[in-house]
Amino acid sequence: MNSTTPAPACTRKTLWAWAIATFFGSGLLKPAPGTWGSLAALLLWAALAMGAHAPASTVLIALIGGIVLSIALGVPAATISARESGRKDPGFVVVDxxxxxxxxxxxxxxxxxxxxxxxxLFRLFDITKPFPARQLEALPEGWGIVFDDVAAGLYAWGVAAIVRIWL
Incomplete structure (x- = not known):
């Protein structure tokens, strides 16, 4: 290839990043990949909390560990997958x-x-992105992809906690 021939587009995928970013393929489901990612997370919670009959303290520790891991691995995975796809916030990235x-x-x-x-509640806040969740999308690369959904999760958590008072 000489210097006047353009380089081919990058078709290489970093396997670990795509596996994490798509949450092991759930982000590739259609329609509404974000909803599929949320359902996958809900089903894992249900499998532990209801299926395995884990104590509430175990479920809490597992959720906190999962949150930390999904953010810590999700930011770089989302960054890499977005770069490799050539899109700023690809819909298939659902680790957020x-x-x-x-x-x-x-x-x-x-x-x-x-x-x-x-x-x-989470899907409602994720879709509407009330202040300051929408502004968090302006963070660079994977930070913006992940942290607007962290904010939506915090909103949903707060409202769900209030709803639980009356249920």
Whole structure:
């Protein structure tokens, strides 16, 4: 190849980053990949909380660990996947929805009613992005991709905690 021939577009994918960013493929499902990512997070919570009958303290520790990991690995994975896809905030990146959904589930009793409340509230706040969540999208690369959903998760967590007072 000589200097006047353009280089081919990057088609290489960093496997670990794409696996994390798509949350092991759930972000590749259509339609609404963000909802699929949130459902995957909800199902993992349900498997631990209801399926395995884990004590509430174990579920809390697992959720906190999952949140930390999904943010710590999600930011670089989202950055790499976005760069490799050539898109600023690709829809297939759903590790941010996973982090936000798990935040929304913090403190939820282990039943479907509370899990669905957390899911609906998180998706509502993730889609509407009330202040300052939308402004967090301006953070660079993976930081912006992940932290607007962390904010949406915090909103959902707060509202869900208030709703639990009356349920």
């Amino acid at each position: 929805e996973v982090a936000g959904q798990w935040i929304a589930l913090l403190g939820s009793p282990a039943d479907w009613k509370h899990g669905l409340i957390a899911l609906v």
